[in-house]
Amino acid sequence: MPTRHRRTTRHLIAAGTVVTTVVTATACSGTSGSSKGADGPLVFGISADASQLLPWTATAIQSQQVLGQVYSSLLEQDNHLLPGAGLADMPDVSKDGKTYTFTLRSGLTFTDGSTLDSSDVKYSIDKVLDPATKAVARTSLSAVKSVSAPDAHRIVIKLKKPDASLLAALSSVNTAILPSNKPLASLKKKPLGSGPYAYKSRKPNQSISLVRNPHFYRSRPGLSALEFRVIEDQNSMVSALRSGAVDMAIFDDYVTTKTAKSDNVTIQTVDQLNYHALQMRPDSSTFQNTDVRLAIQCAIDRKQVVKTAALGQGDVVGPITSPGYASDPDARPCPSRDLKAAKKHLAAAGKSDGFTFTAIVPQGLYSSASDEAQNIQSQLASAGITMKIETLDSSAYVDRWLAGKFDAAIALNGAGADPATTYTRYFTSSGNFNKVAGYHSENLDKLFADGIATTDISERREVYQKISRELEDKAAWVWLYSGRQYIATNTRVHGFQPVTDGSLQSLWETTLA
Numbered sequence: 001m002p003t004r005h006r007r008t009t010r011h012l013i014a015a016g017t018v019v020t021t022v023v024t025a026t027a028c029s030g031t032s033g034s035s036k037g038a039d040g041p042l043v044f045g046i047s048a049d050a051s052q053l054l055p056w057t058a059t060a061i062q063s064q065q066v067l068g069q070v071y072s073s074l075l076e077q078d079n080h081l082l083p084g085a086g087l088a089d090m091p092d093v094s095k096d097g098k099t100y101t102f103t104l105r106s107g108l109t110f111t112d113g114s115t116l117d118s119s120d121v122k123y124s125i126d127k128v129l130d131p132a133t134k135a136v137a138r139t140s141l142s143a144v145k146s147v148s149a150p151d152a153h154r155i156v157i158k159l160k161k162p163d164a165s166l167l168a169a170l171s172s173v174n175t176a177i178l179p180s181n182k183p184l185a186s187l188k189k190k191p192l193g194s195g196p197y198a199y200k201s202r203k204p205n206q207s208i209s210l211v212r213n214p215h216f217y218r219s220r221p222g223l224s225a226l227e228f229r230v231i232e233d234q235n236s237m238v239s240a241l242r243s244g245a246v247d248m249a250i251f252d253d254y255v256t257t258k259t260a261k262s263d264n265v266t267i268q269t270v271d272q273l274n275y276h277a278l279q280m281r282p283d284s285s286t287f288q289n290t291d292v293r294l295a296i297q298c299a300i301d302r303k304q305v306v307k308t309a310a311l312g313q314g315d316v317v318g319p320i321t322s323p324g325y326a327s328d329p330d331a332r333p334c335p336s337r338d339l340k341a342a343k344k345h346l347a348a349a350g351k352s353d354g355f356t357f358t359a360i361v362p363q364g365l366y367s368s369a370s371d372e373a374q375n376i377q378s379q380l381a382s383a384g385i386t387m388k389i390e391t392l393d394s395s396a397y398v399d400r401w402l403a404g405k406f407d408a409a410i411a412l413n414g415a416g417a418d419p420a421t422t423y424t425r426y427f428t429s430s431g432n433f434n435k436v437a438g439y440h441s442e443n444l445d446k447l448f449a450d451g452i453a454t455t456d457i458s459e460r461r462e463v464y465q466k467i468s469r470e471l472e473d474k475a476a477w478v479w480l481y482s483g484r485q486y487i488a489t490n491t492r493v494h495g496f497q498p499v500t501d502g503s504l505q506s507l508w509e510t511t512l513a
Contacts, residue, residue, distance in 0.1 A: 038512050041209075041225035042493065044504075045237050045249035048364040048394040049205045049230050054188045055176040056128055056135040060365065060398055061414065064173050065504045066208055066228050070111075071176035071193030072217070074102060074121060074155070075167060077505060079497050081417040083167040087116070087177060087194065087217065088155065090167075097162035097455075098145075102155045110179050111198035111213045118149035123180035125157070131432070133184075138432045139425035140169035143452065163452045164460065165420035172421070173503070196221040196508030205230055222495065222511040232364050241265050247490045247512070250502075253367040254313045257486035268487045270498045273321045273415040276305075276314075276368070278359070278376060278478040279408060281438030286357045286407040293475035295345035298334035299383035300376060306481045309371035314481040319471045321482050322419045324457065325464045329479075332472035342383040354384030359408040361389055362397040366412045368483070373410045404435035416501055419464050424448050427471065439476040 052063035055071050076086035084090065088102035108116040125147045128135040143163035148156045159166070169175060178184075179192055191199040194217065197210035210226040229246060231237045234253060238260045240246035251257040261267050280287040280296065287293050306314040318327025334341050346352055361373045370391070377387045387408070392400065400406055415422045426437035428448050434440055444467060451463040471477070487498050492513040497506040 040212075040223035040512060041227050042223050042247045042507075042510065042512060043227045043229055043245065044507075045231045045240060045246040046228050047230075047232055047234070047237070047367070050202075050208055050228060051204070051395055052398075053191050053199075053202075054184065055173050055178075055191075055193075056124075056133055056137070058174065059136060059402065060394065061502055062228075062365075064414075065502070066210075067176070067191065067193075068173045068195070068503050068505060069197045069210055069226060069507060070191045070195045070199050071173060071178070072195050073171055073173065073176050075171040077171045077499075077501075077503075079499055079506065081499060081501060083171040086171065087121070091157075098159040100157045100159070100166065102157070104153045104155070105217055106153070108194060108217055109215055110192055110194050111215075112192060113215075114179060114181075116177065116179070116194050117152040118155045119152075120177055120180045121155045122147045122149045124177045125175070127178075127184075128175055135174065135432070136425070137169055137172060137174040137421075139428065139430065140165065140172075140421045141175070142424070142430065161449075161453065162455075163420075164455045165418045165424075165452050168416060168418040168421050172416075197226055200225075216508065218508070221508040226507070234367055235259075241488050241490070244490065247493055248496070249488045251367070251486040251488060252310075252483055254311045254484070254486065256367070257488065260488045264491050266489050266491060268489065268498055270485045270487065271315075271500055272482050272485050272502065273323075273417075273500050274412055274502060275317055275319075275321050275415060275482050276309075276372060276410075276412050276480040278480065279411045279437075280475070280477060281404065281407055281436075282474070282476060283438040284407045286355075287438070289349045290474055291345040291349035292351065292355070293478075294333055295342045295349065295351075295383065296380065296385065297332070297475040297478050298338045298342040298345060299380050299385060300478055300480075301337035301379060302329075302480050304337075304379065305372055305375050308375040309368040310481065310483050314483040317479055317482045319423070319468045319477075319479050320419045320464055321415045322417055322422065322464075325419045325461055327465070327468040327472075327479075331465075331469060333475070337379070339383055342385075346384065354386065356386040356388065357407050358388040358390050359410055360397060360400055360406045361391045361410045362394055363391050364394040365397065369410050369412070372480070376410070401436060404438065414502060419467075420448065420452050423467070424452075427467075427476065437476065439471075439474065441470065441474075444470060 046062045048062045050063040050066040052058040055067045058064050074088050075083045078084050088104050091100040091102045127133050143159045145158045145160045196216045198213050200209040200211050202208045208228045212221050212224050234256045241260050302316045316329045318329045320327045362369050373389050380387050425431045425433040429440045447467045494511050496510045
C-alpha cells in the first residue's frame with residue numbers, strides 16, 4: 001500500500017495561524033540499475049511545461065515547483081508550512097504590530113556570484129506591489145505602507161494596519177527576491193535567484209535543467225544537477241519511472257499511480273490543501289443572477305464528482321481548506337444534490353427551460369480535469385442545464401484564466417495554511433485576481449480586513465466562517481473537493497519530504513544512492 005501522509009493541525013500562537021503538520025517518510029533504500037551517478041542529475045517528471053519563469057507572476061504549479069529550486073524568499077516555510085527564517089531571520093515586530101524589521105543573513109549571493117543585500121529585497125517587494133508587475137501576491141501584501149533599507153543588512157516594512165498573514169505571504173515563491181540590477185525581460189527568459197539550484201537551460205515543452213548552487217545559504221544541495229522533464233502522457237510517465245529514466249514524479253490519478261509501483265519505485269500519498277472547483281464568473285452576463293449560480297450548485301453531487309473523477313480519493317470541501325479555518329462542507333444551500341431546488345432557482349431566474357454555458361477545461365495541468373468536466377456536464381443535463389466543454393492546452397488555459405476571459409472554468413487552485421493569502425486576492429474589490437473570480441462585496445472587503453487585523457485564532461476563525469458562508473450562499477463558485485497527491489520515487493532517492501501545499505521545498509536536501 002502507498003505510504004500515507006495525513007494532515008493534522010497545531011497552533012502557532014506568535015503568528016496567529018493554524019498550520020499543517022505532515023508526517024513524512026523517506027523512500028526505502030535500493031538500487032534501480034540506472035546509469036546516473038550518486039551525485040545526479042535527478043530527473044523529475046512534470047506533466048506540463050514550466051513556461052512561467054518569473055516567480056512573481058507564476059500561477060501554474062509546475063512553474064512554481066521549478067522556480068522554488070531557483071529562488072529564495074525573505075522567509076521560508078518549514079515542512080509544517082510554518083513561516084521561519086529564510087534569507088532573513090524572523091523579524092522584530094513593534095508593539096503596535098505595524099513595523100517589521102528583518103535582518104539578512106551575512107554573505108548572501110545570487111547564483112552568478114553577485115551580492116544579495118537589502119536593496120534587492122526592497123526592490124523585489126516594491127515590484128510585487130506595483131500593479132504593472134501583475135504579481136500574484138500583490139493583494140497579499142496590500143497592508144504594506146513602505147519598505148526601506150536603512151543599511152545593507154536590514155529591511156524595515158511599515159504597515160498601514162496590522163496584518164496577521166504578512167509572514168506567510170513573505171514565505172512564498174511568489175514573493176521571491178530577485179536582483180535589482182537585472183531587467184525583468186531577461187529574468188523572464190533566464191531566471192537568476194539565490195536558491196539551491198541555478199537555472200541552466202530550457203527546451204520548451206521538453207525540459208528545464210538546473211545545476212547546484214554551491215553557495216546556497218542553508219547548506220550544500222545534495223545533487224549536482226536537476227532536470228525537470230516534461231512528459232504529458234501519464235502512462236509514458238509510468239514507463240519512464242519503471243525504467244529508471246525518471247527518478248521522481250507526482251501523480252493525481254490513483255489508478256495510474258498504482259501501475260507505477262514496482263520493486264524500484266515507491267509511492268507516498270499526501271493529502272492536499274488545494275481544491276477543485278467549478279469557477280463561475282458572477283460578473284459575466286451568464287452568471288450575474290444569483291439564482292442561476294445556485295441552480296448549478298444544487299444540481300451537482302460533489303461526492304459523485306469525487307467518486308467518478310478522483311476514484312473516491314478526495315474529500316468534499318467548502319471554500320476554505322486551511323486547517324483550523326476549514327469550511328464546513330455542509331454549510332451551504334443544497335449540501336447534497338437537490339434537483340427540485342435547482343429547478344426552483346432556475347424558475348426564479350426566469351430560466352425554467354434551462355440555459356447553456358461554456359466551461360474552459362485544462363489539458364495537462366492535472367489529470368482529473370476532463371473527467372470532472374464530463375461528470376458535471378452529465379449532472380447538469382439532468383437539471384436542464386447544458387454545459388459545453390472547451391478544452392485548452394495548459395498555456396492557453398492559464399492565459400484565458402488570468403485574463404478572466406471565460407464564463408466558467410474547471411479549476412484546481414492552490415491553498416495555504418493562511419486563508420488570507422489564499423483568498424484575499426480573489427474576492428476583494430481590490431484583489432489582483434478579482435477579474436478571475438468575478439465576485440466581491442462590501443461585506444467581504446470588511447471581513448477580509450477583519451481577518452488579518454488580529455492574531456487571535458478564534459477571532460480569525462469566526463471571520464473566515466462568515467466569509468465562507470457568503471461565498472457559498474451566493475454560489476460565487478462551486479467548491480468540489482480536495483484530492484490526494486501521489487509522489488512516485490525511485491528507491492535510489494533519499495531525503496525527500498512532501499508537504500501538503502504541493503511544493504518541492506525539500507528537494508534540495510534530496511540525494512541519490
